[in-house]
Amino acid sequence: MSDVNVRIPEEARDRLAAIAAAEGMSLRAYLARLADTLLTPAERAERAERARAALQEWTGYAPTRAQEQDLDSELDRRLADAGAR
Secondary structure, three states: OOOOOOOOOHHHHHHHHHHHHHOOOOHHHHHHHHHHHOOOHHHHHHHHHHHHHHHHHHHOOOOOHHHHHHHHHHHHHHHHHHHHO
16 A cells, blocks of 8 residues: 555644554554545445335335425424533
């Protein structure tokens, strides 16, 4: 594997290095592990679509986009209420 240079603010580098050290890892190894565990937007969308299909197959539940937006709005409202307490 070849190495590359990535320019980030010094504070971010120091924070990542401290997190890596606390895990007993080099910054290089920590960033490689982090990259392996994160999903790209396309991968997240694919997983979400597979989950939706599995849910629909299992339960028959297939909300419309408008229903999903209504449910998301309700969840956002409830989370905001809970956070305000």
